[in-house]
Amino acid sequence: MKKIIKSTLIVAAFAFMTGATAADYPSKTIRLVVPFSPGGGTDSVGRAIANSTKDILGENIIVMNRTGGSGAVGMSFGAQQRPDGYTVTVVTREIASLPQMGLMQHDADDFKLIRMVNLDPAVVLVSKDSPFNNINELVAEAKKRDGGVKFASTAKPNFYLMALENSQNIKLNAIPYNGSAEAIPSVLGGHTAVTMVTPGEALSQIKAGQLKALGIMSEERIAFLPNVPTLKEQGVDVSTGTWRGLGVPKNTPDAIVETLGAAFDKAMASPEFVKFMKNGAMTIHNLDAKAFTEFVAQDSKNLGALINQ
Amino acid sequence: MKTKSLIFPVIVVVISFIALYFISQFPTPRFQDASVTSKFFPTAVAIIQIIICFFIILGELLNRKEISYQAAFFNKYSLFGAAFIISYVALIYVFGYFISTLAAFIVYLLFFKIKIIGYYITAILFTCAVYYIFANVFFVALPEGLIFGGVL
Amino acid sequence: MMDHLLNGLMTALSFDILPILIFGVVGGIILGAMPGLTATMGVAILLPFTFGMESTAALVMLIGVYIGGIYGGSISAILLNTPGTPASAASVLDGYTLTRNGQAARALSISAISSFTGGFISTVLLIGFAPVLASFALKFSAPEYFALALFGLTIISTISGGDIMKGLLAGTIGLLISVVGLDPITSVPRFTFGVQDLYNGISIIPVLIGLFALSEALTQLEGVISDKKQKLDSFSLKMLSRKDLKEIAPTAIKSGVIGTVIGSVPGAGADIAAFVSYNEAKRASKTPEDFGNGSIKGLSAAEAGNNGVTGGALVPLLTLGVPGDAVTAVLLGALIIQGLAPGPLLFTYNPDIVYGIFSSMLIANIVMLVVGLLGIRFFCKIIEIPRILMIPIIMFLSIIGAYSINNSMFDVGIAAFFGLLGFLFIKLKVPLSPILIAMILGPMAETNLRKALLLSEGSWSFLYERPITLVFLGLTALSIYTAIKLNRKQKAVIAEVEAAK
Numbered sequence: 001m002k003k004i005i006k007s008t009l010i011v012a013a014f015a016f017m018t019g020a021t022a023a024d025y026p027s028k029t030i031r032l033v034v035p036f037s038p039g040g041g042t043d044s045v046g047r048a049i050a051n052s053t054k055d056i057l058g059e060n061i062i063v064m065n066r067t068g069g070s071g072a073v074g075m076s077f078g079a080q081q082r083p084d085g086y087t088v089t090v091v092t093r094e095i096a097s098l099p100q101m102g103l104m105q106h107d108a109d110d111f112k113l114i115r116m117v118n119l120d121p122a123v124v125l126v127s128k129d130s131p132f133n134n135i136n137e138l139v140a141e142a143k144k145r146d147g148g149v150k151f152a153s154t155a156k157p158n159f160y161l162m163a164l165e166n167s168q169n170i171k172l173n174a175i176p177y178n179g180s181a182e183a184i185p186s187v188l189g190g191h192t193a194v195t196m197v198t199p200g201e202a203l204s205q206i207k208a209g210q211l212k213a214l215g216i217m218s219e220e221r222i223a224f225l226p227n228v229p230t231l232k233e234q235g236v237d238v239s240t241g242t243w244r245g246l247g248v249p250k251n252t253p254d255a256i257v258e259t260l261g262a263a264f265d266k267a268m269a270s271p272e273f274v275k276f277m278k279n280g281a282m283t284i285h286n287l288d289a290k291a292f293t294e295f296v297a298q299d300s301k302n303l304g305a306l307i308n309q
Numbered sequence: 310m311k312t313k314s315l316i317f318p319v320i321v322v323v324i325s326f327i328a329l330y331f332i333s334q335f336p337t338p339r340f341q342d343a344s345v346t347s348k349f350f351p352t353a354v355a356i357i358q359i360i361i362c363f364f365i366i367l368g369e370l371l372n373r374k375e376i377s378y379q380a381a382f383f384n385k386y387s388l389f390g391a392a393f394i395i396s397y398v399a400l401i402y403v404f405g406y407f408i409s410t411l412a413a414f415i416v417y418l419l420f421f422k423i424k425i426i427g428y429y430i431t432a433i434l435f436t437c438a439v440y441y442i443f444a445n446v447f448f449v450a451l452p453e454g455l456i457f458g459g460v461l
Numbered sequence: 462m463m464d465h466l467l468n469g470l471m472t473a474l475s476f477d478i479l480p481i482l483i484f485g486v487v488g489g490i491i492l493g494a495m496p497g498l499t500a501t502m503g504v505a506i507l508l509p510f511t512f513g514m515e516s517t518a519a520l521v522m523l524i525g526v527y528i529g530g531i532y533g534g535s536i537s538a539i540l541l542n543t544p545g546t547p548a549s550a551a552s553v554l555d556g557y558t559l560t561r562n563g564q565a566a567r568a569l570s571i572s573a574i575s576s577f578t579g580g581f582i583s584t585v586l587l588i589g590f591a592p593v594l595a596s597f598a599l600k601f602s603a604p605e606y607f608a609l610a611l612f613g614l615t616i617i618s619t620i621s622g623g624d625i626m627k628g629l630l631a632g633t634i635g636l637l638i639s640v641v642g643l644d645p646i647t648s649v650p651r652f653t654f655g656v657q658d659l660y661n662g663i664s665i666i667p668v669l670i671g672l673f674a675l676s677e678a679l680t681q682l683e684g685v686i687s688d689k690k691q692k693l694d695s696f697s698l699k700m701l702s703r704k705d706l707k708e709i710a711p712t713a714i715k716s717g718v719i720g721t722v723i724g725s726v727p728g729a730g731a732d733i734a735a736f737v738s739y740n741e742a743k744r745a746s747k748t749p750e751d752f753g754n755g756s757i758k759g760l761s762a763a764e765a766g767n768n769g770v771t772g773g774a775l776v777p778l779l780t781l782g783v784p785g786d787a788v789t790a791v792l793l794g795a796l797i798i799q800g801l802a803p804g805p806l807l808f809t810y811n812p813d814i815v816y817g818i819f820s821s822m823l824i825a826n827i828v829m830l831v832v833g834l835l836g837i838r839f840f841c842k843i844i845e846i847p848r849i850l851m852i853p854i855i856m857f858l859s860i861i862g863a864y865s866i867n868n869s870m871f872d873v874g875i876a877a878f879f880g881l882l883g884f885l886f887i888k889l890k891v892p893l894s895p896i897l898i899a900m901i902l903g904p905m906a907e908t909n910l911r912k913a914l915l916l917s918e919g920s921w922s923f924l925y926e927r928p929i930t931l932v933f934l935g936l937t938a939l940s941i942y943t944a945i946k947l948n949r950k951q952k953a954v955i956a957e958v959e960a961a962k
Contacts, residue, residue: 031450037787038505044794047508062448064868065505069643069660073869076657103648105657150916156648175603175915176646178728181783181790185727188781189599191916200797204782204804279800317889321630328637331652338647343914347644350907351637351651358633365626390682391881394675394856398877401860402870410857417853421685428850435854439861447498448506449865 025085025256026059033081033089035074037067040179041200041282045117045244046090048276052267057259061088070094070155072104079110083249085256088114091247096300097159100307108296111247112257115264116292118277119285120198121218121241122160123228125211127187130194135215135234138194142170150175152183152192160196160217162306163240164231187211198242199224200281217241224281243285243299245292261289314369318362325355325362389420405454411436465812466588469820472517481518482821485525486828490836492526493533494545496670497862500530501787508795516799516814521821523795527788528771528825531731532576532833535764539568540843543674543855547665548731548770550897551739551763553673554620558755563697565844566837570700571757572764573833575713579765580826582717583724583772587779588819594725594773595780601726603913604923608933609723610906613733615937616740617895618944620753625948627891635899638663645908646915658871665732665900667863667876672893674859675880678852680887685849698838701757709761712742716762720769725776730786731767732901738766744940749947772822778803779815 034046043065050061066074071094078089091111098104124135132138142149151161151172158174165171175192177183180201186192188210196217203224205211213228217240221230231238246264248257267273268286277284287295332351383391393413400409414432423429443449472478485507492503503526511519534549539556552572559568586594617632618625641652642662653659701709716738723734742762743752752759774785775792782804784790796803801811808815843851863876883893913923925931 029450038501038508038791040790043505044508044798047505048798062450064450066868067661068867069657072660073657101648103643103650103660156646173915173918175912178645182728184783185599185777185781186602189602191602202782204802204806207802208782208805210781210805275800276798280797317891318630321634325637328652335649335651338644338649342647343911344919345911345914347647347649347651351640354633354636354640358630358637361626361630361633365630368626384683386685387679387683387884390679390852391884394679394860394877394880397856397860398870398873401864401873406861414853414857421849423849431850432853435857439857443861443865447492447502447865450868451861452864452870 025259026057028059028086030057030059030061030085031064031087032061033074033078033087034063034065035067035071035078035090035092035094036065038065041198041280042071042090042092042244044280045277045282048273049117049246049264049267052270052273053263056263056266069103070098072098076104076106078247079106079249081249083251083253085248085252085260087248088260089247090244091296092244093242093299096296097303097307100300100304108247108293108300110250112250112252112289113245113247113292113296114257114261114289115268116243116245116285116287116295117264117268118282119241119243120200120283121216121222121239122196123199123202123206123216123225124164124194124196124214124231125184125187125202125206126194126214127190128210128212129190130212132194132214133212134229135231135236138214139164139168139170139236142168142172147171147173149173149194150192152177152186152195154180154183154195154197157307158196159303159306160240163217163238164196164236166306166309167238168236184211198282203281222283243295245287245296257289315366318365318369322359322362325358328355393417401452401454403455405456406451407436407440408454410439462816465816466820468813469816469818470824472817473521473821473824478518478521478821479824481522482525482825483828483832485522486529486825487832489526489529489531490533490536490829490832493530493549494537495862496537496543496545496674496859497666497864497866499534499546499666499866500527501791502866503530504788504791504795508791508798511795511798516801517817517821519795519799520792520814520818521825523792524818524821525825525828527792528580528768528822528829529832530788531767531771532573532580532764532829535572535576535767536569536840539572539760540565540840541674541851541855542677543859544669546731547669547897547901548735548767549763550669550673550732550894551735551767552760554739554753554763554894555756555759556763558753559757559760560844562755564699564755565841566698567701567705567757568760569837569840570834571705571709571760573830573837574701574706575709575716575761575764576768576833577826577830578710578713579717579720579768580771580829581823582714582765583721583769584819584822584826585772586718586721587772587775587822591776591780594722594776597722598725598727598777599781600929603909603916604927604930605933606726606728607906607909607913608930608937609726609729609733609737610902610909612933612937612940613737613740613902614898614906615940615944616736616743617898618941619740619743619749619947620892620894620898624890625944627889628895631886631891631893631895632899635896636903638668638896639900639903640907645904646911658869662904663875663900664867664872665897666866667872668879668900669897670859670863671876671879671881672883672886672896674855675876676883676887676893678855678859679880679884681848682852685852698841700834700837705757709757712758713761713765715745716742716765717769720766721773723766724770724773724785726773727777727783727785729905730774730788731770733905734770734773735763735767736898736901738762738769740940741936744936744943749943750950768826775818775822779807779818780805 032050034043036042054061066077081087099107126132149172151174153174153176156176180197183195187195215231216228397413492498504523534545535552538544538549538552542557544550556568643660719738720734723729739762743749774789777783777785778789784793863873
């Protein structure tokens with residue numbers, strides 16, 4: 001037993017020596033923590049970025065799915081890892097909302113944010129047989145029947161919907177569904193009237209004409225849906241959406257953060273990744289560490305206003 | 310003997326009442342809820358559970374025939390097994406997969422006084438093979454342990 | 462359509478594609494057989510490799526893993542009482558009993574043939590009736606899901622063998638466990654005690670590993686010394702007879718159809734299909750008392766049911782562009798990465814891809830059958846490994862499996878806890894399966910009942926106004942009636958035996 005302990009300590013000391021020096025970073029496999037399950041949008045973006053970055057860094061990147069609590073478990077896990085640059089976490093918009101609802105024990109300040117990867121607006125969708133043809137008709141109906149229009153909600157609470165409700169002073173009957181995979185069939189089957197998802201989640205249904213897009217919740221029209229007007233164009237000034245980025249635990253040395261940042265810049269510009277994002281109808285929105293950190297702080301403030309109203 | 314068969318349902322009843330207490334402490338939702346609320350389902354289950362236990366206790370009391378229960382829940386080996394599982398989990402937590410599995414396997418073989426060398430070789434081969442396959446084929450990073458990695 | 466299919470079959474059988482398909486199926490079987498590693502994980506792991514692959518090859522490989530993975534779980538369920546995936550938990554009930562009676566080869570061959578039947582039927586239904594199935598699936602709303610879950614839950618009343626009360630108690634324990642976590646409707650934390658790892662509830666797979674694999678290892682350990690000097694359990698390599706085949710054929714076909722329908726409904730996967738098929742087979746059986754005591758029909762129903770999902774789950778993926786279960790969610794990602802938009806347009810613009818998928822599924826099922834049947838001799842060798850060596854290996858693989866499903870030591874703790882609990886329950890003669898069934902179907906029933914009430918704005922009329930809901934509620938009533946009848950029958954048998962004394 002003594003021998004085991006002794007050899008263990010030697011191994012441990014060895015691991016320490018080789019582990020945390022910034023100069024030869026990276027010198028071993030990097031883990032990318034994805035706080036959602038395999039197959040989702042966050043997971044596939046994570047896997048794509050890992051795939052594109054590993055050749056640039058010259059070390060393998062293993063995707064580690066750590067699910068639970070709408071992303072809280074995985075992101076908290078990522079924040080608590082050793083700050084040596086060998087654990088990178090995919091951070092999502094939930095890091096701005098969950099802590100303010102008391103549903104997550106870490107927040108954006110526990111990370112050094114490296115890069116924003118994508119920013120996608122929400123799109124308002126109804127079934128092709130729906131009587132609504134633009135956002136104003138929907139708003140008018142919601143005003144007429146308070147809480148009578150059924151909304152298939154992909155999250156609880158749904159901040160896309162809350163933003164619209166607040167600005168137009170309306171109330172919809174939000175039925176919680178388990179992500180877009182369940183919300184979209186519910187609208188297709190006529191069980192609910194309307195839903196809001198990101199373009200990538202519903203591109204094929206929109207293209208096939210099964211779903212009608214009433215408007216996109218961004219400042220400008222997007223390339224994937226050039227014929228869909230923004231809500232702003234229709235006189236409803238609401239823009240909202242979701243974003244993803246990458247972060248490391250807050251005490252990570254700056255040199256490592258810069259190495260990673262430069263690698264992610266290259267990866268996000270690689271033809272492979274660009275094609276992947278284009279196929280998935282997701283918009284690459286590369287913000288550097290400073291801009292991303294400011295963006296998250298501002299979004300937290302916006303969400304805080306919705307949460308604490 | 311009779312009391313023994315009663316312990317289990319009584320424990321479940323106690324747990325059910327504790328659960329009912331916690332259910333009453335659930336916070337009120339901030340978002341809309343159905344007429345069947347978040348408290349309804351667990352409350353109903355806990356109450357049904359108490360009723361079922363009541364029937365089980367009643368059955369045991371009315372049933373005069375002695376049902377021969379095994380004298381002990383654990384014998385020497387299953388007790389070792391239970392302790393083995395718990396200590397293996399604790400070991401992984403501290404030392405990570407590799408050291409813990411190898412150590413636990415050898416302790417296990419020693420406990421059963423195995424003298425076949427082949428079994429020890431199997432233990433080493435198994436530990437290494439699993440480590441290699443998970444890391445390089447399944448791309449699962451096995452636990453590194455508290456002393457090597459971060460918080461788990 | 463026919464020439465598209467022929468073209469697809471030619472491709473699937475070509476020298477470039479067939480090896481990839483076989484690799485996928487075999488890899489899937491191995492993954493599925495390991496506790497904790499599932500078809501979902503296998504497909505997700507392989508996904509990045511498909512980035513650079515040509516579309517057909519990529520999809521063929523992933524589909525092979527999918528079909529192999531769902532079948533593979535039953536091998537360990539039958540041989541070791543350790544279901545590799547939740548989908549094969551229903552196969553333990555009869556499969557392991559058959560192995561204990563020395564009929565491992567018979568059980569494995571029934572499993573392979575039933576899985577093939579279920580998978581093949583569902584692929585044929587997918588090819589022939591995808592649009593019909595899709596429009597049926599769209600009719601499913603909260604009330605239908607609720608009624609389906611309720612029907613599945615009634616299996617608890619019939620599964621518990623002798624002591625119905627203990628079975629029900631196990632069921633309520635499972636239901637109470639399933640409540641832990643953030644409430645799916647309002648996000649109110651229930652029994653989480655501020656522990657973040659509990660927010661998503663207690664995951665099924667660590668519980669499955671604990672209750673079945675670890676508790677079984679402990680039970681075997683108890684008898685290991687007394688058995689040490691004994692010879693190995695004798696078992697024959699005899700496969701199923703022609704009579705068996707005749708007996709299981711109707712059940713397998715029916716379960717395959719049930720699996721297809723359940724698979725085509727988004728949000729209901731192979732685990733639910735296996736239990737619902739099993740329940741329906743038992744309900745319809747003339748000798749329901751055989752189920753759980755090594756009934757080949759029971760094993761066949763569970764196996765055909767879970768593999769029946771494979772074709773069904775592709776219905777919403779290909780026709781609506783939404784995944785039918787966790788695996789097809791990853792497949793959806795794979796299609797998008799290849800630049801294909803799943804949904805109705807795929808049939809119009811990429812019929813070669815659609816029929817490529819169809820034909821590779823047909824071939825994958827045949828490969829699965831061949832590998833499954835040829836492998837029986839090899840699989841049976843597992844039982845010949847000395848138990849004293851097999852027990853720790855099962856324990857280690859279980860623990861690692863529990864870890865790898867979510868890279869979480871918390872889940873390992875859950876598995877260990879449920880391992881000890883399961884062992885105690887075996888001693889107390891409390892059946893374990895009801896706990897698992899309740900955990901799988903309980904949340905589905907609760908969430909959808911409340912969702913139905915939200916959708917109907919508080920009215921309960923959905924219980925009698927919707928035809929599909931009514932059918933499932935009717936089946937639920939019939940299932941409870943069967944359970945009561947069965948219970949009376951068993952009591953009468955016991956009384957007879959005692960009178961004879």
